[in-house]
Amino acid sequence: MSKFFDDFVHLKVYLVGRCTKCKHYNELMVHDYGRLPYSKLEDEMDRTNHPIRPISCNKCGTEYKPQQLVYRDVVRDSEVAKVNIDYSNIIDDEKSAAMQEGHDDRFKIYQKREQEFWAAYTEFALEDWKSAVGELMRQEIEAGFAALGKKTTLKSDLHARREVLQKIAASDRRSFWIAANQEFIVGELLDLGVMGWVPIEFAKRYGAARTRFGVMYFPIVEALEDLRTKYIGLLFKRERGDNAFLLRRIGQLTDAAHKQTVKYNKALRQTDEQKHVIAEMQDKLGVANARITELSRQQPAQSRDSDDIRRIRELKSFVGELLAELRAIRPDEPEDIGESPMLDESGTDGADTSNPDLSALEGKTVAIIGGYRSRRDNGDYPCEITTHDGRKHDPDFYAALQQADIIVVLTRFISHASMWEARTVAAQEDKPIHYAQEINIGSILNIVAQK
Ligand SMILES: [Zn+2]
Structure with missing residues (x-):
């Protein structure tokens, strides 16, 4: 050691x-x-x-x-x-456990298929004995001779290989090959386990043909096959030979897979970064909107001083720009919101509001965003009522917001995106906006009228 x-x-x-x-x-x-x-x-x-x-x-x-x-x-x-x-290759806990298990059990798995593997491996060597021997190193050849009980003095790899070709009888080749390959097959492939294989290093030390055979056919568990495929791609990328075209193709596929992986990891990170940008903009938008509402409430419009008016104008244009940015980068994220409900027209639903005073709404248009009505007339209400479910930001959505004197948002049933659009129109056009939980039109109007 x-x-x-x-x-x-x-x-x-x-x-x-x-x-x-x-x-x-x-x-x-x-x-x-x-x-x-x-x-x-x-x-x-x-x-x-x-x-x-x-x-x-x-x-x-x-x-x-x-x-x-x-x-x-x-x-x-x-x-x-x-x-x-590599996040495209992150394996879930289950797969990772299966791989570790396969790694820990590698000696057992090898034992079970040992004979079949060595039969194929010697067959491969005997098919072209001269080339196979050409990849053996001196110490491997020594081990082969020793196993057959033959004494030899070997000076170099080259000399050792010549000795094999001259002195090993055809009937002894099988046993010789098995003994000479213990270091590579048992000492490397088995001892390290698939997760520790270094195919490029193997190819340099033990030769390309042996490495290819070992990497392709060594017995392993299913969970480790993906890793084997990766190694095969690595090896064949460097290959020059009869099958060069086919092998290059496999190499290219591995390359393409690698490029995909790089792209995937990059995209994943960009998505995360974008989420933060969106959250930040929404925060800014919230602050700007709150400030506008505050300024609008402080003083009646006719007595605002010119400074306030300028600040409001600036904030409004800031809000407009933020919203435009948000629209451009907002991914279509499904949000956990309820189905838009049909609004309840059965009068008010609370005893204390049985006789509501809706006179404040006389002649106004109230847009309710987040639900829809079963009827188109105004019923007994003193105001015009328009509705939009807020699902899509189509022209009807913006028309409803623009035409409204008062906007009501049903918070349980619309997305954040729709909420922001409504708040922005309200802020920019100086329209009152109300947030409601209920779906009873009478109750909604009652709340709005009292404010
Ligand atoms: Zn940080």
């Missing part, structure tokens, strides 16, 4: 990334391996899973998805690795 292997290391794992709202960089330590020798750390890492979860911003408190995993060595004060988190 090398000195390096016994060195101590103290690894800590962090989730890191910029806040999607304020762009502040945050880190969250998610695992501390403690001080361990390298040899021990490998086993520990084998057994440890770092769940990817949202981290919260130290500056603004927003929860967001981290971008990278960072491994730091406390002993050497150095960054050991930084890994991008």
Whole structure:
């Protein structure tokens, strides 16, 4: 065992990334391996899973998805690795558990299909013995000779390969091949497990043909097959040979998949960022609207001083601009709102409002947003009543708001978006706006008339 292997290391794992709202960089330590020798750390890492979860911003408190995993060595004060988190590939807990289980059970799974695998693997070698031997290293060949009880002195890889071709009888090839390949098949593929395979390194050390066969046919559980597919793509991308065209195609597909992944991760982050922008604008809009209402109420219109009038005008145009921005970036998010109800025309529904005074509404137009009526006439009401369900911002929606003297919003039945549109028209046109829970027209008008 090398000195390096016994060195101590103290690894800590962090989730890191910029806040999607304020762009502040945050880190969250998610695992501390403690001080361990390298040899021990490998086993520990084998057994440890770092769940990817949202981290919260130290500056603004927003929860967001981290971008990278960072491994730091406390002993050497150095960054050991930084890994991008691929959200298109985030596997749910169930799949992740199945993969871990497959990894832990790898010796059992190998045992079950060992014979069948080695039969196919030797078949592959015997088909083109010379090429197969051409990928063996000297120490592998030594192991092969030793297994057959033959003593040899091998000077180099080249010399060793020549010796195999000259001295191994056709009947001994099978046993020789199995012995010579223990290091690669058992020492690497089996011991590491699919999650730890490094196909490019394997190809450099053990040769492209053997690596390809091993990666493609080594027995593994279903849950790890996606990983195998990824490795096959990696290997074939580098291939030059008879099947170059086909193999390049597979390589391209992996490339395309990679590009898709990058796009996906980027889009995901943009969506998060956009949500914050929208929330912020809605806040600003709310403040501006409240300020307008306040200023409008403070003084009757004719006695407002010119400063107030200017400020109101500025705020109104600010609201208009904010709303235009919001409309442009607002995604079509389904909101949890009830079906628009048919409004109740059965007179007022409370005993104390049995004889309401609606004279204040005489000759006015009241727009009720968030419901619809079964009749088109005014009934016994002294005012004109228009309704819109607020589902779509069609011309009728804006017409109802524009033509109204008084706007009533049924808060239980309209989206935030519709609410904002109504509030904005009310603020810009100086129209009173009321928020109601009930669907009885008599009750609604009574509330409006008393204010
Ligand atoms: Zn932040």
